[in-house]
Amino acid sequence: YRNHSPLMSFGASFVSFLNAMMTFEEEKMQLACDDLKATEKLCESEEAGVIETIKNKIKKNVDGRKSTLSMIDRLQRQIIVADCQVYLAVLSFVKQELSAYIKGGWILRKAWKIYNKCYTDINTLQEIYQKKTTQESLTSDAANDNHIAAEGVTEDSLNRLKGAVSFGYGLFHLCISMVPPNLLKIINLLGFPGDRLQGLSSLMYASESKDMKAPLATLALLWYHTVVRPFFALDGSDNKAGLKEAKEILAKKESAYPNSSLFMFFKGRIQRLECQINSALTSFHTALELATDQREIQHVCLYEIGWCSMIEMNFKDAFESFERLKNESRWSQCYYAYLTAVCQGATGDVSGAQNVFKEVQKLFKRKNNQIEQFSVKKADRFRKQMPTKELCVLASIEVLYLWKALPNCSLSNLQHMSQACHDVDDSSAAGLRNLLLGAIHKCLGNSEDAIQYFQRAAKDELCRQSNLYVQPYACYELGCILLDNPETVPRGKTLLLQAKEEFSGYDFENRLHVRIHAALASLREVVPQ
Template sequence: MAGPEQSQQQQQQQKVEEKAEHIDDAEMALQGINMLLNNGFKESDELFKRYRTHSPLMSFGASFVSFLNAMMTFEEEKMQMACDDLRTTEKLCESDSAGVLETIRNKIKKSMDSQMSGVAVVDRLQRQIIVADCQVYLAVLSFVKQELSAYIKGGWILRKAWKMYNKCHSDISQLQGTCQRRPSGNHDSLSADNANHNVENGVTAEALDRLKGSVSFGYGLFHLCISMVPPHLLKIINLLGFPGDRLQGLSSLMYASESKDMKAPLATLALLWYHTVVLPFFALEGSDTHAGLLEAKAILQRKSVVYPNSSLFMFFKGRVQRLECHINSALACFHDALELASDQREIQHVCLYEIGWCSMIELNFEDAFRAFERLKNESRWSQCYYAYLTGVCQGASGDLDGANGVFKDVQKLFKRKNNQIEQFAVKRADRLRKVSPTRQLCILGVIEVLYLWKALQNCSSTKLQIMNQVLQSLDEPSCRGLKHLLLGSILKCQGNIRDAVQSFQLAVRDEYGRQINSYIQPYAVYELGCILLAKAETVAKGRSFLLQAKEDFTGYDFENRLHVRIHSALASLKEVVPQ
């Protein structure tokens, strides 16, 4: 006979089961993601784990949190756990047995039989989208291994995912069209040939809108990311059947961000990432770093009520401030985000990274040094790169002995042999160590990374003038080409186009420096091309310079990065159709 305690436990379990039967998993999943973005990572994880067996959607939520945790830490154990979780969710969605019946039973209990087929279609489409999502995340985890076999496997997985996204997007769009054409009060069945189902009243416009939002996230990201692939890889990617329509990608992400699907907040973050990080970095709309900022500010304004204390949204607010050259305001935002993310180490790291960069922009080398040193010691992403930034900032602040010690560590921390950023850091650190670093050379190193990461545009006129003076006083023959490239960029930011052109021309002619800094000439030719594009009478000449930068040079640092910028500049002429 069951005792009172056992009976009480059974009653509690029964209550949980009754509650689980009545929950709206789509609404709960959205709440879980919102909880995560409002700094409730632990609470979100617990919520999804508690209900992960209730439905494929909640299972996916749990797997997504696991994936996010793995991507933020890069710890092997967590990455394996994420793979296992994603495969479990995938199997649940692909099964036609108990899982399907349980989900449908929970959703349509007490519903009319005529509604069952509609709910079944919604469930089927939802499962297909989740499977595609799982495959994308599994591909990302595969790419992180940075092995040839992993790239091949990841590419094949992505191809399968894209086909599913495309099919689901088409099916849902057809269902929406049929639903919109149906007269009010008409109870005839809906149909979609591609869906291969007869859909009764059970499919509501609201359900279709949510599903469209769900598929639009992955569908839009595919379009957006492929549109940014270096041109010389586009042919291979197009052969795999991937598209690359940037406008379609942005439109789909915007649709997803305004939907009631659990991925709506993620679509919002993707849009903020595009407008505040990708667009200015790759100069996708030309050289105007303020492109997209109005859109980013509008998004932040709309979402401020939902995410009043989100460290991630505070981070993007800081990005906007930085791009508007309000560096002190940006620093305040990043410090606030750092404090809000007290329990989220990886979000703290992206905030520290921005604090380091803003400090470099302000030529506050001590604060930059402290931020990058902490990243070097704590981050698992690229200690080699952070060590180099630590060294140049430390040397620029005057601590040359300390900087020299850090430069020696860069080689030891060089792990990703095929990573162009780490290759660059190792070469630069090795050279500075061999010539014995001076404060001027370290400041040159700071200005160089500000240029390569397109941050000179964020510097005030006062700081640009200080950089100009430092470069003018530099008389190291091996750095002459780099000096002129950086001077040209600074003069361009200051509006002195005539002198900027002269500096870029000097950089192009520096054959001696080319042996050490192989990227100088192609970048200088590109800069000349961009200046010439600005005037109608020199557009043709500017275009020829861009083509020269693209075709006459190879094997230099950050080649892919420049190719993306060249492709964008050419596309802006409307002589090349944007991909």
């Protein structure tokens, strides 16, 4: 039916899109593009708005049943077209080329206009129904109501359509709300707004609706609360923000999906954020077993198992997980090779680690990918000289820091990490060591010690040669600590602006800019937009 039914066609295209995004295989990405374009072509509808169409139908006194189908069908098709355009834009962005970004931006602009129009139209129709039920409508409105009622448009059908449009509408708002100011100007030119609360409420509506994308909206909310919020520090130093919402969603939906590997995965994410690492590992292993026929979900679980093992400083298990990902995953073998080598070296097998470090350069495929650039840069040193166990442990703590995983570590493991940093006697790593010690002491609640280490890291000029990101990150961390004290807020703000404006060209620059944007937004006591 995919060649005749818009919904069936969209369902098939969406599966193609998911396969492409999980594997990043070129042929699957091309197939997804072709499928989405075919669905879009099938759904192309007239440009007239729904409300205008209703008015025209009333004026012309056209047969009710016929116009009902066209009205509901028109809305459904427009939403599907917008969804297809969003997914096509995502497939463009994955290429990480300037032309692809420009193309993707314009596709998104078109999608946003459709979402916004449909959302407004559906809300207007719902208001008409509300007036009808409360019998407060005027005579002219009543005529409209009677006509719509005669057409057989039900409130349920409108609610379902609102659920359908709320998914894309909410995702738009949520994503744009996190964009840092330097990109926001470009996005504003394209006409996108960004309201985090609107995005969350729309996704919540979609997740509670009867639309086919309701489970996706639920997963999107869980992803936002358990992955995005802590990773981008959208709530400042509150590392557990979003847990309450995530738990509520999981409790509400878990019974509906008792054997879902994805829901078990998110349960593990919540446990990890609560520093219950052993429980998280159990959940991730369970999710891994549930996903026996889903290779991509298995890889996501393996990734988390690797990270949880690193958090526990169990480098042997971490090595096994990352090595399997290096051999099986097609996403970023370069990155997985680096993590494999780091963990292998941290176990003491420095010779084996060096062999894997040498593989990193060979597996470097995506030249514009920040993670792969970082991996190659870091591996290059150990490719040329034998790594030490101490430096590999330091490298593991470094990735835990950069991926915002240190707050998930237990106090005892943080103390072990602190000692491991002190064990490193390498002048070229002094700035990095101070940055990591500052972050560890911050997690331990030792603000004064943290400030001292961050100050040392911020002043370390030697790190400009090997770890360019250390100084801006140290300024950011120092600024965040100072923001917690009303007396030092001005100094903290100055440091955040310094981190944002005085440094460029370092690893994970955009990542830090998002965090700085969130910190400055919280300072203004507004929701990040």
